Amino acid sequence: MVEHDRGELNEISLQALTFGRGLAERLDVPLDAVVVGEAGRVLVGSLGPFGVSTVHLAAHERLDDYAPIAWGRSVAELVSSLGPEAVLAAGTDRGNEVMAHAAAMSSLPMAANVVAAEPGDPWLVTRVRWGGSLLEEARVHGAAKLLTVAPHVVRADETTPSQPEVVEFAPALTDGDLLVRVVDRVAAETGKVALPTARVVVGGGRGVGSAEGFVVLEELAELLGAAVGCSRVVTSLGWRPHTDQVGQTGTRIAPDLYIACGISGAIQHMVGAKAAKKILAINMDRDAPIMVQADYAVIGDLHAVLPAVVQELRKAGGA
Amino acid sequence: MNVLVCVKRVPVTGGRITLTPDEREIDTKFLGFTVSPHEECAVEEAVRIVEAGGGSSTVLTLGTPESEEQLRDALAIGIAEAILLETGGAEWDPGATAAAIAETVRDRGFDLLLFGNEAADTGDYQVAVRVAHLLGVPCVTGVKRLEVRDGAALALREAAGGWEVFELPLPAVVSVKEGINLPRYPSMPGRLRAKKKDIERLAPEPPAAELEMVRLRLPEAADKQVEVIGEGPDAAPRVVEMLREIGVVS
Numbered sequence: 240m241v242e243h244d245r246g247e248l249n250e251i252s253l254q255a256l257t258f259g260r261g262l263a264e265r266l267d268v269p270l271d272a273v274v275v276g277e278a279g280r281v282l283v284g285s286l287g288p289f290g291v292s293t294v295h296l297a298a299h300e301r302l303d304d305y306a307p308i309a310w311g312r313s314v315a316e317l318v319s320s321l322g323p324e325a326v327l328a329a330g331t332d333r334g335n336e337v338m339a340h341a342a343a344m345s346s347l348p349m350a351a352n353v354v355a356a357e358p359g360d361p362w363l364v365t366r367v368r369w370g371g372s373l374l375e376e377a378r379v380h381g382a383a384k385l386l387t388v389a390p391h392v393v394r395a396d397e398t399t400p401s402q403p404e405v406v407e408f409a410p411a412l413t414d415g416d417l418l419v420r421v422v423d424r425v426a427a428e429t430g431k432v433a434l435p436t437a438r439v440v441v442g443g444g445r446g447v448g449s450a451e452g453f454v455v456l457e458e459l460a461e462l463l464g465a466a467v468g469c470s471r472v473v474t475s476l477g478w479r480p481h482t483d484q485v486g487q488t489g490t491r492i493a494p495d496l497y498i499a500c501g502i503s504g505a506i507q508h509m510v511g512a513k514a515a516k517k518i519l520a521i522n523m524d525r526d527a528p529i530m531v532q533a534d535y536a537v538i539g540d541l542h543a544v545l546p547a548v549v550q551e552l553r554k555a556g557g558a
Numbered sequence: 559m560n561v562l563v564c565v566k567r568v569p570v571t572g573g574r575i576t577l578t579p580d581e582r583e584i585d586t587k588f589l590g591f592t593v594s595p596h597e598e599c600a601v602e603e604a605v606r607i608v609e610a611g612g613g614s615s616t617v618l619t620l621g622t623p624e625s626e627e628q629l630r631d632a633l634a635i636g637i638a639e640a641i642l643l644e645t646g647g648a649e650w651d652p653g654a655t656a657a658a659i660a661e662t663v664r665d666r667g668f669d670l671l672l673f674g675n676e677a678a679d680t681g682d683y684q685v686a687v688r689v690a691h692l693l694g695v696p697c698v699t700g701v702k703r704l705e706v707r708d709g710a711a712l713a714l715r716e717a718a719g720g721w722e723v724f725e726l727p728l729p730a731v732v733s734v735k736e737g738i739n740l741p742r743y744p745s746m747p748g749r750l751r752a753k754k755k756d757i758e759r760l761a762p763e764p765p766a767a768e769l770e771m772v773r774l775r776l777p778e779a780a781d782k783q784v785e786v787i788g789e790g791p792d793a794a795p796r797v798v799e800m801l802r803e804i805g806v807v808s
Contacts, residue, residue, distance in 0.1 A: 244718065305722070307698065332715070335676075336699045339684035343691035348653055348768035351676075351683040363772070368681055373575055373584070374777055375680075378770040387683075418696045423723035425714065433719070439806055463806060471595070474737070481702070481737025482716065487678070488595040488736040496806050505572055517804055519797070520784070530784050535800055539790035547791035551798045552807065 240314055240328040240337060241286065245304060246278040248285060251329040253395035255388040256289040258356075259327045260398065263290075266324055266358055271295060272403070273317055273326075275310045276302040283405055288397040295321075296407045305333065306420035311340020313410040318345050318383050320408075324358065325384040330367075334387050347381040352389040370487030371510035391493055391514040427482075432466040434483065439465035440494045440515070442485055443473060444508075446501015446522065446541060450478040455545045456500060462552050468492060470508045486511035500541040504529025521545070559613030559706065562668040563604040564659060564686075565593040565632060567625040568679045581773040582649075584679075593628050595736040596674030602741035603734060604672055605636040607706055613669075614638050618662065620655055622647050626757060633752035634744035640757045651767040652680070656688030658762040664693060670711065673733040675700050682769075690731035697731040698724045702738045 241256070242249040256272065263270040269292040274282055276297065283294050297313035314337060318326060326341070328334035330352040342349035352367040354374070361378040367389045368375050379386070427433070434440065441460045443453055453467065460467045468485040469478070485492055486508040493514035500521045502508060509532055512518065520533035521541045530536055537544050569589040576585040593601075604615045617632040619625045620643040629640040643658050650658070663671065671693075673686035683699075690697030703714035703721070706728070713724045713732055726732075744752070787796045801807045 308696070332700045332717075335683035336687065339687035339699075340691070342684060343656075343688045348651065349682075349684055350769055352681060361770075368774070369571065369575070369679060370681065371777070372571070374775050376772040376775070378772060380768045380770065415694075415696070419698055419724055419726050421722045422725050424717075425721040425723065427720040435718070463801075475740070477740065484737070496801075496804060506575075507571075519800070525786075531779075532782060533784045534782060536784050536786045537788050537790075537793040537797060538786060539788075539793065543791045544793060544797075547794035548797050551794040552801075555798055555807075 240326065240334065241272050241274050241279070241282060242329055242331060242333050243274065243279045243282055246281050248282050249329065249331060249333070250395065251331055251334075251390050253289060254390065254393050255327050255329040255334070256286070256291065257396045258388045258393050259325075260290045262325060262356060262358065268324060269293065271321070271323070273297065273314060275313045278303070280405075283403055287403050288400045289395070290398040290401060291403045292401060294403045294405050296405055297410050298407050299409055299412055301412065301417050304421045306417055307333070307336045308340055308419050309410070309412050309416045310337045311344060312412055312416045314338070314341035315344040316408070316410050318347070323383050325356075325362075325386060328387050330387040330389045338385050338387050342385045345383070345385075347383060347385055348379055349385040349387075350377060350379050351387045353386045354389050354392045356384075356386060369510075370507065371513055372506040390491065432460070432464060434466045434468055434485070434490045434492055437466035437492065437494050439463045439496045439498070440468045440485070440492050441465050441498045441500065442468040442470065442502055442512070443500050444470040444502030445472045447473065447478070448542075452542065453479065455542065455549070458549050459498070459545055462549060465498075470502050470505070499529055499533065500545065502529055503527045504532055559607060559611050559670065560668050561604045561607055561613065561615045561670045561672065562618060562663055563600045563615065563632070563637065563672040564618050565597040565601065565628055565674070566619060566677045566679070567591050567621045567628045568594060568677065575776060577774055577776070581775065582771065583774070591624070591627060593631070594674045594676075594678030596676065596734060598741045599736050599738045600672040600674050600734045601632045601635060601637060602739045603704060606739065607670065609636070611706065616641060616668070618659065619643065620650060620658055621645060629757055630752045630755070631744070633755050634748040635742055636748065640755065642757050642759050644759055644761045645764065648764065649680075649771055650764065651769040652682040652684045653688060653768050654765045656685045656692060657765065659685070660689050660692035661762065662760060669728045670706065671729070671731045673731065675733045675735045686731050686733040693731070695729045695731055696726045698726060699733040701732050701734045704732060704734065704738060
């Protein structure tokens with residue numbers, strides 16, 4: 240299932256496609272894609288480089304925006320009409336939601352956030368538990384295997400491009416299937432760098448000390464074009480809104496650099512920053528758990544270190 | 559308004575996780591227990607909805623007899639009733655869990671069934687959705703703002719660039735995420751009241767697992783060698799140099 244929002248591709252889907260292509264090659268079957276909604280037609284061309292042979296386009300006049308149950312119905316219909324070995328989606332909010340609906344409708348098991356899959360009877364999968372701090376090996380029974388692929392486990396890799404054939408189908412949607420749909424949108428604060436897609440994230444933990452203490456993190460973030468994040472304790476104390484929280488129950492980030500300031504490095508926080516390419520820890524405690532998870536470290540009080548870094552950056556920038 | 563909230567007992571894992579010798583469980587010898595942050599917020603949301611609009615709230619869990627502790631935690635902050643679906647201790651897969659919950663609540667007239675978006679431990683992302691289908695009611699997941707009025711719910715969730723708004727008629731299933739509210743701490747009278755409350759105990763039959771856990775294992779440690787690039791404010795020039803090396807600043 241290729242995820243999109245009114246025609247805009249969710250790139251994590253390409254990781255799921257790459258994962259699916261590996262399985263299709265091993266099983267010697269073609270790799271098909273399902274795109275729900277006419278707005279998704281624009282994506283067909285961009286799926287060719289990922290080895291998709293057929294795109295099944297669920298077209299229905301009432302599928303004009305995201306509707307989780309209707310999307311699940313579209314996938315469930317293909318499960319019964321095509322009898323695929325497996326159906327995959329990205330382990331995102333929408334991916335997990337749509338696949339859960341499809342699984343419930345098809346009376347099939349579903350394994351969320353899979354990192355490896357071994358076809359057989361039954362299939363053997365390895366999946367993420369505890370947000371990534373534990374792995375589970377599990378058998379998946381049932382005719383078709385419904386899996387979501389944990390984000391950032393495989394890289395989206397292109398292959399010999401193909402020209403996918405488009406097969407349109409009209410899912411039999413009931414009023415009940417269309418009851419739940421996006422009826423409105425509220426824009427986020429403008430001008431802020433979005434946490435999930437930021438190239439650089441400056442994060443603060445208990446060590447920041449107060450809500451006001453984040454001013455210096457904001458300052459650094461502005462110079463670097465970065466987003467500001469925080470740990471769970473910071474949102475629990477009311478210093479930052481929950482939308483800034485990085486971790487198992489907050490946002491998963493995947494920046495080039497994560498600057499973790501006054502963050503001890505509890506696993507629930509670090510699983511949210513796992514996809515960061517580099518981590519710089521600024522911490523007074525050289526024995527903090529974050530020190531074995533970071534690439535670079537500065538030992539010291541963040542309220543002394545960060546102003547000095549800000550000053551140095553301004554100097555270097557000629558400002 | 560008759561609200562149900564479902565929770566799951568899980569160990570508090572702050573630091574290192576250790577597994578039992580059979581590799582099927584976390585070794586909890588030295589650990590306390592809790593519910594996931596999402597579920598703490600679901601419990602708080604249930605209490606607030608009933609405080610604001612009247613009605614009754616019920617907390618339900620499927621788990622070992624010790625899960626009574628998590629039910630009493632919910633009672634202590636203001637949930638009125640509790641149901642414990644007792645298991646022998648073996649883990650139930652999400653399909654079986656959903657079936658047992660749906661069977662139990664089917665004829666109890668709940669208007670709103672709240673869940674956490676995913677359990678902290680198994681992270682299956684599907685029990686709420688499966689319960690909705692078994693009961694034939696609409697469902698939305700990952701909700702971080704919820705308004706209930708006149709037999710309908712307005713549910714908002716975070717999406718790229720802002721919030722998505724869903725509207726659903728009640729009865730409905732809603733799974734929530736941490737951040738929807740800031741849960742309160744239980745009061746002393748609340749704790750005392752919770753201690754004395756009766757808990758309804760049922761023992762559903764364990765069905766065969768379709769998603770069958772074989773074993774758990776710890777991911778390989780990244781084995782990173784941290785490079786200490788300085789101490790205190792004197793480290794600033796070296797930090798900026800590093801930012802250049804990795805291409806974060808030009």
